[in-house]
Amino acid sequence: MREPRKVRRQTPRVGLNLTPMIDVVFQLLIYFLLATNFALGEQVFRMDLPERGGSTMMNDPFDIPEEPLRIKVLSIATERETLSVTLPPQYPRPGDLAELERFLAENRSGDTIGLFLADHPIQIVPSPETRWEHVVDVFNAVIRAGYRSVHFSDPEP
Amino acid sequence: MTRLHERGPAQIEANLTPMIDITFLLVVFFVVVSTISEVESVEMELPKPQPTASAPPPEQTRSVLNVLPDDDGEATGYRLNSVEYPLGPTGIGALRTALIPMLRNNPELRINLRADRRTTQKHIAPLLNAITEANTSSGNQTPARVNLVVVTRRNETE
Numbered sequence: 001m002r003e004p005r006k007v008r009r010q011t012p013r014v015g016l017n018l019t020p021m022i023d024v025v026f027q028l029l030i031y032f033l034l035a036t037n038f039a040l041g042e043q044v045f046r047m048d049l050p051e052r053g054g055s056t057m058m059n060d061p062f063d064i065p066e067e068p069l070r071i072k073v074l075s076i077a078t079e080r081e082t083l084s085v086t087l088p089p090q091y092p093r094p095g096d097l098a099e100l101e102r103f104l105a106e107n108r109s110g111d112t113i114g115l116f117l118a119d120h121p122i123q124i125v126p127s128p129e130t131r132w133e134h135v136v137d138v139f140n141a142v143i144r145a146g147y148r149s150v151h152f153s154d155p156e157p
Numbered sequence: 158m159t160r161l162h163e164r165g166p167a168q169i170e171a172n173l174t175p176m177i178d179i180t181f182l183l184v185v186f187f188v189v190v191s192t193i194s195e196v197e198s199v200e201m202e203l204p205k206p207q208p209t210a211s212a213p214p215p216e217q218t219r220s221v222l223n224v225l226p227d228d229d230g231e232a233t234g235y236r237l238n239s240v241e242y243p244l245g246p247t248g249i250g251a252l253r254t255a256l257i258p259m260l261r262n263n264p265e266l267r268i269n270l271r272a273d274r275r276t277t278q279k280h281i282a283p284l285l286n287a288i289t290e291a292n293t294s295s296g297n298q299t300p301a302r303v304n305l306v307v308v309t310r311r312n313e314t315e
Contacts, residue, residue: 028184044213048302075277129277133275140206
């Protein structure tokens with residue numbers, strides 16, 4: 001009698017089907033690629049806020065505090081260039097931001113003798129109704145003129 | 158049958174493991190970044206001074222303080238990191254209280270101030286005063302550090 005032939009069975013392959021997972025992961029990837037909003041082009045102006053009264057800023061008790069240069073800012077209209085900038089009465093009134101920047105730069109002590117040192121305290125005094133872009137524009141003009149100690153101040157009552 | 162063909166024809170399969178690894182890394186990256194962006198970036202029109210003397214944000218620990226705008230850019234409230242505060246003395250007081258431990262734990266903390274270009278100063282000045290007062294109450298001997306956030310384009314910077 002003929003012996004039955006041995007059937008050779010292969011062990012079944014156990015494998016994880018990764019295709020649906022890859023599909024879902026790619027969907028997530030595309031979603032986040034499209035939905036993510038990077039803060040492109042954002043930059044900053046650094047500013048330190050001194051304590052009111054300046055007690056922590058005075059290292060030497062015999063230092064005479066410098067009188068800050070107060071620049072008053074007022075928005076006249078909603079357009080970008082329509083703002084009024086006023087310096088103390090002994091200085092000429094700048095017509096626009098470019099004139100303010102030029103005045104400050106020309107009077108800064110550097111290579112030439114000027115009215116103000118680069119670390120002379122500059123106070124920007126916006127009125128309550130001044131738009132933030134005008135405040136930042138003035139801050140930018142002062143920084144561009146080469147001053148380092150620029151702060152905001154509330155208007156005098 | 159030769160020994161070579163004992164196991165049948167050779168199977169060709171792509172090894173997907175590295176691709177899955179990279180894809181997962183990308184997904185995790187975007188999940189984390191989008192969460193940070195949501196906390197930090199409230200949609201608004203930031204000031205855009207031209208030409209600007211602003212600089213890229215420094216690599217320092219920071220908190221983001223948003224002045225929330227309405228459609229006309231006027232303030233409707235404040236948001237420090239992910240917590241919102243109403244306008245007015247109550248909101249400013251709560252904001253100051255929240256800032257004190259943050260500044261005490263990290264005296265070098267910089268606060269990024271984001272405000273719409275059309276927002277008026279009457280809503281921003283109390284914020285700056287609150288930061289100053291919180292810094293004093295936290296016992297810091299250094300002035301409070303603030304970054305005024307503006308928007309610019311790379312080719313417009315100097």
